[in-house]
Amino acid sequence: MIEVKNAGYTYEGAARPALSDISLTVRRGEMLAVVGHNGSGKSTLAKLLNGLLLPQSGDVLVDGMNTKEERLILKIRQRVGMVFQNPDNQLVTTVVEEDVAFGPESIGVPPPDIRKRVDAALAMVNMQKYADRAPHMLSGGQKQRVAIAGMLAMQPEVLVMDEATAMLDPEGGADILEIMRRLNRTEGITVVMITQQMEEAALCDRMVVLFQGTLLADDAPRKIFRDEAMLVCAGLNVPAMVRLRNALNSKGAALLKEPINVEELASAIAARAKARHTQ
Amino acid sequence: MKNITLGQYFPGNSPVHRLDPRTKILLMIAYIVVIFLVNALILYVLPFAFVLFAIVLSHVPVSYVTRSLKPLRFLLVFMFIINLFFTPGETALLSFWRVNITSEALLQALFISIRLILLVGGTSLMTLTTSPIALTDGLEKLLKPLSRLRFPSHELAMMMTIALRFIPTLMEEAVKIQKAQMARGADFESGNVINRAKSMIPILVPLFISAFRRADELAMAMESRCYHGGEGRTRMRELRFGPCDAVAASIVLLVAAAIIALQYLMQNGWAAS
Known part of the structure; x- marks a missing residue:
């Protein structure tokens, strides 16, 4: 789907490269987490994926199209949607449905089709009721849902979420995650979550860890969480549930499975308690 | 607000x-x-x-x-x-x-x-x-013939739309900054007109900085949504007599x-x- 080949990028006036020699493949239909501490280069990587930034060395290919080719850039951006951190700074117009229509209008979709796409996109994020509201009357989570709908209306194959939950309250953030999981499972949209939240990474199929512009790890979250030392070294941590499991293990209450979220941990503890009881 | x-x-x-x-x-x-x-x-x-x-x-x-x-x-x-x-x-x-x-x-x-x-x-x-959006749409269409003379009718309408979109956001932010400065001991109420105008500077400077940051991010968001000017653009609501x-x-x-x-x-x- 997206291939990043030995990509490097250095901002003007920066002492060290934001990204150096990154190679990464985003596979069709997967949910990929890109985690890293501040300054790890994860936002730069996100901006390479839809050609907002062009790699100074190496290449980024979207379905075989190189982002460096200017005539392909609109096609690439239509395929790779991007949702940013600040919900206020990505809505353009004064009415929700007009805003969702902004993308399709830009790529010249005929008017009746825009209407259909807007309605479908708003339904996918449960915002139909707010179609004629003004964006500034919505909560942060609702604005972010509108931003997602604005991307969905372009019928993208990949959605890149650049710390899209970082500025939201916990409830709003949970809504966004739920929507992203549903879009991934039922609509087959490939999702790239750029995040610092390990709990969000735990929801994904695969995660890559960035540290100072280099790739430290690329594996299933469950496997990466085994190497707590590496994550701490990268300025990150393992999810609270993994920490709890490790603490239980070190106290001698070894759990059979490797739980990484609340449900899994609960059932592992329950299984162990049951096993004890029957002994 | x-x-x-x-x-x-x-x-x-x-x-x-x-x-x-x-x-x-x-x-x-x-x-x-x-x-x-x-x-x-x-x-x-x-x-x-x-x-x-x-x-x-x-x-x-x-x-x-x-x-x-x-x-x-x-x-x-x-x-x-x-x-x-x-x-x-x-x-x-x-x-x-x-x-x-x-x-x-x-x-x-x-x-x-x-x-x-x-x-x-x-x-x-x-x-x-x-509605403001219909007004800017109408204005854009009416000024369209002038774009042959290089008059930026689409850009003008887009600027009006964005301005309307961000007025409430920036006003909210101005109030927030004012409160933050008041918490740091800034005085906005006393003094003569000139002093009071001067006391607006600690509000305006952060407001402008943040407005530029917003503009930068909005530009990126618009580019991500394939915005490339008025050329080849369609409208969801077409104006029809x-x-x-x-x-x-x-x-x-x-x-x-x-x-x-x-x-x-x-x-x-x-x-x-």
Whole structure:
């Protein structure tokens, strides 16, 4: 789907490269987490994926199209949607449905089709009721849902979420995650979550860890969480549930499975308690 | 702060609301021209009746229209008095001390006030029945022929849209910054005008910095949504002239023609007598 080949990028006036020699493949239909501490280069990587930034060395290919080719850039951006951190700074117009229509209008979709796409996109994020509201009357989570709908209306194959939950309250953030999981499972949209939240990474199929512009790890979250030392070294941590499991293990209450979220941990503890009881 | 209304749009689905914004803008221009052409008091009955008719048709409460006249009241009184005292004339109505009030001056003062009231009342009816986005759309379409002369009609409309979108956001932010500065001991209330203006600097500087950051991020978000200027752009809501527009245009043109004809007759009648 997206291939990043030995990509490097250095901002003007920066002492060290934001990204150096990154190679990464985003596979069709997967949910990929890109985690890293501040300054790890994860936002730069996100901006390479839809050609907002062009790699100074190496290449980024979207379905075989190189982002460096200017005539392909609109096609690439239509395929790779991007949702940013600040919900206020990505809505353009004064009415929700007009805003969702902004993308399709830009790529010249005929008017009746825009209407259909807007309605479908708003339904996918449960915002139909707010179609004629003004964006500034919505909560942060609702604005972010509108931003997602604005991307969905372009019928993208990949959605890149650049710390899209970082500025939201916990409830709003949970809504966004739920929507992203549903879009991934039922609509087959490939999702790239750029995040610092390990709990969000735990929801994904695969995660890559960035540290100072280099790739430290690329594996299933469950496997990466085994190497707590590496994550701490990268300025990150393992999810609270993994920490709890490790603490239980070190106290001698070894759990059979490797739980990484609340449900899994609960059932592992329950299984162990049951096993004890029957002994 | 969250309930700021943009412009003063009063949502509805009346025939006036459904008119094409282009029709409304053009007819508004015709209406303004007529108001300034009229020079007989009695003839103002017609535009006045027209505005009343449009208000009734639009289902906008009359109080909304009169409310838009409220900020005008000082200007109105001021203009009336200035014209009353300082218009030269011959037929003295009242004179005391050094002040002369002539009938010409009274007439002139009345004209100015009526024109102002009709002007603001009529135009605010347009902004009450047209959403800001429809207005900018209409303006863009009307100015489109000028883009051949390199006039940036699409860019202008886009700027207006973004400005309207960000007014509430920036106002909210200004209040937030003001509170943050007050928490740091800034004083916004005391001192003379100059001191108070100076005390706005700690609000304006962070506000501008953040506005530039927002602009940068918004540009990226727009680019991510394939924005590349007005070229090849379609619209979800296409503007289309309908039968309503034809009816509205004929009504306005009829009223205008009637006023001009009556005025011509009256003037020639006076000339004959």
